[in-house]
Amino acid sequence: MALTDEAITRIRGLIQSGELPPGARLPTEQQLSHQLGLSRSGVREAVKVLEAARVLDVRRGDGTYVTSLAPRLLLEGLGVAVELLRDDTLLEVMEVRRMLEPVATGVAALRITDADVDRLGGILEDMRGAADDAEQLIRYDAAFHRTVIAVTGNETLTSLLDGLSGQTLRARVWRGLIEGGSAHVTLNEHEAIYLALRARDQLLAQASALIHVNTSESWLRTVLAAAPRQHR
Template identity: 30%
Template sequence: MRKRAKKHNYTVIIERIREMVRENGLQPGDRLPPERVLAAAFHVSRGSLRQALQALAERHIVESRQGQGTYLLADFDSVLPGDAILEKVSEHDNVLHDIFEFRRIIEPEIAALAAQRANVATLNQLKVLVYDQQRALFNNNEVDQFDTQFHQLLVAMTGNSVIAQVMQAIQAIVDTSRAPWLQSRKRRQMSIEGHLRIIDALEKKESDGARRAMQQHLAAVEQFIFDNQ
């Protein structure tokens, strides 16, 4: 049975932003107050506020401009009347559930097959990727590309051309589960820990262990995302 998406913090923030826009008579083209001001006014974290703004940006209601702030592009109700905005956000939650459901079906089997076919060279590549991932996180540098590359290398390690083509074809869909507004330092650290457990099973050529490590990795990330939105 599909888990029902709860009303996340950022959907409540969307309602607050809509109320603020109405109360202040903001019009398309007007700039919203700075993030720090909105976060303080709504008593929420900057991360939750950014999730709300990202959801509105996807609906073309606001636009974040580098170094300039966030601007209102359209009247809320002229784009999506009433609670339709929040319904669209809930659709996004359902898509995330579907993506993780798919990943739980296919990626543990990819890990199990990779365990059978891993060699020293590919294992060393995985270790270098995770090392780079750890170093980037420590230095507060861009880190998410290493997560994607880790899973892509696992696919390559299977040696199965059909799996590789299928996963390449749906890469953009899978990457939705790695979207920037779903990330946090804690989630990135969890990913590193999960990757290390997968590598440990691969080195031992334990298919069942690799399958189990991937299952645990995906379950932990999914739970973290939906518990912290």
Template identity: 35%
Template structure:
């Protein structure tokens, strides 16, 4: 006799129903979901259960609840699932993915940066430089990633910025392993200055090259 199937909770079923409709385009990115009573009727589950499912999807970044306006689709994929996959990646895989984001962002930053961006970049780089070579590795990494986040933000592409924020925790773990590894060559801090200089003079190729050198 086979073992009975595990009974799924009603919240799980509601989550699946909402995700399916997002995945198949019924509720595309930016779409406002039906009001809660209508949503409960569409899914065929109580309003309390639907409310809890919406709460879960809001926490994970899939939905955005705007007070007095409604609930909107914020992402077509669950960032928590993506983060779980990222957490299982190797250092080399993380560096490859980091390069795909940062190098293109550096190129865009050189073309799109504003004077305010340059001010923020200089402040972030100075804070990182002040911690370079110190024994507090974690403090240095936090400030190094803050500088790179500023570079990505200077591309003025909110998708890249948000993606890098999700990815930063995985990058942090990779940096802890690479920087503390005496067998790995460590990039010169001058490369960070080269990156900032290239962005300042709006040289996209030089910015991409400097960022690529930082990831070797």
């Protein structure tokens, strides 16, 4: 492991220094091993780790390349990690969302275009039409929030919040809302966010998003409290 860790650090250093920029092809395993002064097995394992982290792209029969290193690519694994979190840790995820999402929504209010407003309005209508269809509501809910955050133009923030809003987490909240007969409450909260964004009102958009995240967190607490202890 020590040799692998050293190889990862050395390869990462080549990328960070610009010697291996995004899109660059790595030397062969033998060449890289000689260049770094490390064993081929250590280099091989390091490449596997960096491939899993989406830093490298191994193309069979072609070579190994540095990826685009775009935030959406490097942060893609966050969503997988959130899906694996235990119930008691999911509330920490909601806390992070409460710190980030309202501020991001406020920024979106300053940058939103008429086309973005129309797109959000269409998603909101789809949500209303989905009524008590949990699967549809979950899909439209994800699209609504992804669209709002994407308006900020901050790809890192968009990827981060998308990862924190895992499919399983979203599904548990929505099913709790539907079973509790409160889906209309969160639909109204989505409309409040939409209206604030349409008005380009930063403070109102931020406040509306905070209320919405708080509602989601409250319902998650309710769902977790009712869950069998073995799932916690």
